Each structure stands twice: as structure tokens, then as C-alpha cells.
Amino acid sequence: MLTITPIYAALIAILFVALSVNVIRVRRSGKISVGDHGDKAMIKAMRIQANCAEYAPFALLLIAMVELQGAGGLLVNLLGLSLLAGRLLHAYGFGRTPQIIILRQIGMLLTFAAILVAAIAGLFLAL
Template sequence: MLAITPIYAALIAILYVALSVKVILQRRSDKISVGDGGSKLMIKAIRTHSNCAEYAPIALLLIAMVELQGAGGLLVHILGLMLLAGRLLHAFGFGRTPQIVILRQAGMSLTFLAILVAAIANLILAL
């Protein structure tokens, strides 16, 4: 049974909705119904949202499998916190104008680290 991963899934879902709202608000501001209309701010909002949509699902799936395979709660929390912090840092750093590059880089590094550690943990636990 999953007891820890759903906490991080819920928090990242809240972040995802917040990023979705930013896209909607930017669309309204720029009067863009479909696509990016060539607006740099619209492109940035779309890509910030899309980046979360691209990385969060695989990471959460891997973390859930680690938990389901019986890994300790500490490992699951560390993976979840790395992912959550990574997604928050990336969204904040990338979403700003001008970008805060160090936050964007730190966010991606934490996200990649969470994915890689979860992948390796799954392999170890499965073998």
C-alpha cells in the first residue's frame, strides 16, 4: 500500500494546477487562444508547465514503485522531497523574467537525481 508517495503526488499536482493557471492567465493577457502567438511570455509559461508535465509523472511512478517494493519510508521521503524541491525550483527559476538560471539548474539537477536514484533503487529492490 502506498502511504508516502501520494503526499508528493498531491503536492506536485497542486504545483501543476498553479502552472496551468499561469498559462491560462497569460493566454488571457496576450489574447492568445491557441499556440503561443509568438509571445515570449506565453512560450515561457507553456514550457514551464510542460516541463513539469514531462518529468513529474515518470519520477512519481518510480517513487511509487520504490515504496511498493518495501523501501524504507526515509528513502521514499527523500526521493519525494528531491522531486518536489526540484520542480518548485525549476518552475520558479525558469518562470521568472529574467530567468534565475541557478534555480532552474538546481531544479533540474534535483529532478534528475530523484529519477536516477529511484531507478537504481528499483533495480536493486527488484533483483
């Protein structure tokens, strides 16, 4: 039974909705109905949201599998916290003007760490 992963899935879903609302806000302010019209703010908002959509579901799936395979709560929480912190830092660092590159990089590092550790743990637990 999943008891920990749903907490991180919910928190990341809230982050994703916030990023989506930002895309809508930028669309409205720039009067951009479809696409990005070459607008740098629109491109940035879209990429921040898309980056979250590209990495978070896959990572959450791996974390859920690790939890379902019986991993301890400490590992599952560390994976979830790493993913959540990574997504928050990436979005914040990327979203600033000028970008805070180190936060963006740390965010990706934490996201990749969560994915890789969850993948390795999943393999270990399955074997």
C-alpha cells in the same frame, strides 16, 4: 500499500494546477486562444508547465514502485522531497524575468537525482 508517494503526488499536482492557471492567465492577458503566437511570455509559461508534465509523472511512478517494493520511509521521503523541491525551483527560476539560471539548474539536478536514484533503487529492490 502506498502511504508516502500520494503526499508528493498531491503536492506536485497542486503545483501543476498552479502552472496551468498561469498558462491560462497569460493566454487571457495576451488574447491567445491557441498556440503561442510567438509571444515570449506565452512560450515561457507553456514550457514551465510542459516541463513539469514531462518529468513529474515518470518520477512519481518510479517513486511509487520503490515504495511498493518495500523501501524505507526515509528513502521514499528523500526521493519525494528531491522531486518536489526540484520542480518548485525549476518553475521559479525559469519563471522569473530575467531567469534565475542557477535555480533552474538546481531544480533539474534534483529532478534527475530523484529519477536516477529511484530507478537504481527499484532495480536493486527487484533483484
